Amino acid sequence: MVIIEKAILHILDFAGGTPVLSAQELELEQGTREFLVKHVEKTIGSQDAKTGKFYESSEFSSHLAAYQEGQASFAEFSQQVANALYQPLSHAEDIECADLFVCQIRVDDTPQLVLFKCTNNHGYVHQVNVAEDGSVVTEVMNSYGLLPNLSQRMEEFAYINLDTKEVLIKAKRYSIDGNKVFVLPELLLECAQSPSPNETIKEISKAVKKVTEAYCQDQVEAAAAVKSYIAENLQPDGQLDPQEVGMAVFKDNPSMQADYRQEMENSGFGEPVVVNQEATLKKMRKHRLSTDTGIELVIPTEFFENTEFVEFYKDDDGFMSITLKNIQNITNK
Incomplete structure (x- = not known):
């Protein structure tokens, strides 16, 4: 059983040159809760995901421990995570704007911290406008901030067991300064990975x-x-x-x-x-x-x-x- 306890969404706006960081958690109304639960269910058993273990020098692990000790709020901790992920990705080649969900959940009573990174999808939506004479006008518009729908999978994710600190990761390689790097595990989490x-x-x-x-x-x-x-x-x-x-x-x-x-x-x-x-x-x-x-x-x-x-x-x-x-x-x- 998946229970969403806390969640927040930050926008990694590489086109604008700065991340858009939310100061408040998401309202966990039915639609938002269903969206997150479905994506947890789709990813947590992924056979493409690798297990990981934090390095002793991991700054992420230190920030996580401080959050668990009450030294930072969930929003403040999630902003640290978003900034730490944004910095290396902003130097990656051909990087697209993305969203970052940070969630605190329980899966069968096991507390987990979840990171979902998803590239913004492009798609067409309808829009309803009202003309000067009061008549209704409809049009088709290209939207650039679509989230993955429930039939898709999150591109990249990480699950951190808050009791054991075991990590489950699926990550992409990015080209940064001529080097291919798994940004999520190597530069953000700073953890070793085992084969999937x-x-x-x-x-x-x-x-x-x-x-x-x-x-x-x-x-x-x-x-x-x-x-x-x-x-x-x-x-x-x-x-x-x-x-x-x-x-x-x-x-x-x-x-x-x-x-x-x-x-x-x-x-x-x-x-x-x-x-x-x-x-x-x-x-x-x-x-x-x-x-x-x-x-x-x-x-x-x-x-x-x-x-x-x-x-x-x-x-x-x-x-x-x-x-x-x-x-x-x-x-x-």
């Missing part, structure tokens, strides 16, 4: 493909083995150990296991991560194939190695064939 669940799964697939290529093995079969292992062995708590995946996929070849392990360690993805079990299993249960002739297939992972349903083999001329078996009916979609 989605990044880890992608890196597992990438490492398996690289090792398989090096040993001239079947890449399609190896990719299917990754999905099969995850689908069958994902822990109830969602924990996924990348090293165990490699051990299983290359179980008959210690050299390939060692090379895979080295690939994962070199890329910084060697540690276990917690994934969304439902979303991950949904992805792992199907294997998508695309041939060079333009044919695409979606095969349930559980059938991939079952020759009663699907069989792959190479012809004498070097071409590959796929046979689908035991089909009673085919439906157009």
Whole structure:
């Protein structure tokens, strides 16, 4: 359950050269509350978000502690946050005006501080005017301050557990003075980041493909083995150990296991991560194939190695064939 306790909105006006900082919290009427709750529900379980931990020298962490000790009001603390975010972003290339929501919430009784940064959307709205003769005139106008609607996701966000100080972050890179920087975690929060669940799964697939290529093995079969292992062995708590995946996929070849392990360690993805079990299993249960002739297939992972349903083999001329078996009916979609 999500409860919005406090919220405030600041405008990061890079065109005007200064942020527009609110001195008062938002009135949490039904529309505002619904907007914030929906976006919390959409982002807090994001598989693209990374976990983080504050550096000991983090100024943000110090300001947060001062706020929790009552040395600053919520509005004053949020203004500090907005200013600290505005300063580096104002030097970024091609930066667009944005809004910053700072919220204090509870998620299942856990207190959290939430930052939502969203670039202003452009869109068209209607406007009603009254002419000099008193007649009503309607027109279409281009609006430049639209917030993301409820079907969209916030571009960047951070959740800070106010009890444990654990951080969950999704951030974009910006080009500042020729350097690519994750402004939200690196310059505002000043915290370390761990790989996201989605990044880890992608890196597992990438490492398996690289090792398989090096040993001239079947890449399609190896990719299917990754999905099969995850689908069958994902822990109830969602924990996924990348090293165990490699051990299983290359179980008959210690050299390939060692090379895979080295690939994962070199890329910084060697540690276990917690994934969304439902979303991950949904992805792992199907294997998508695309041939060079333009044919695409979606095969349930559980059938991939079952020759009663699907069989792959190479012809004498070097071409590959796929046979689908035991089909009673085919439906157009």
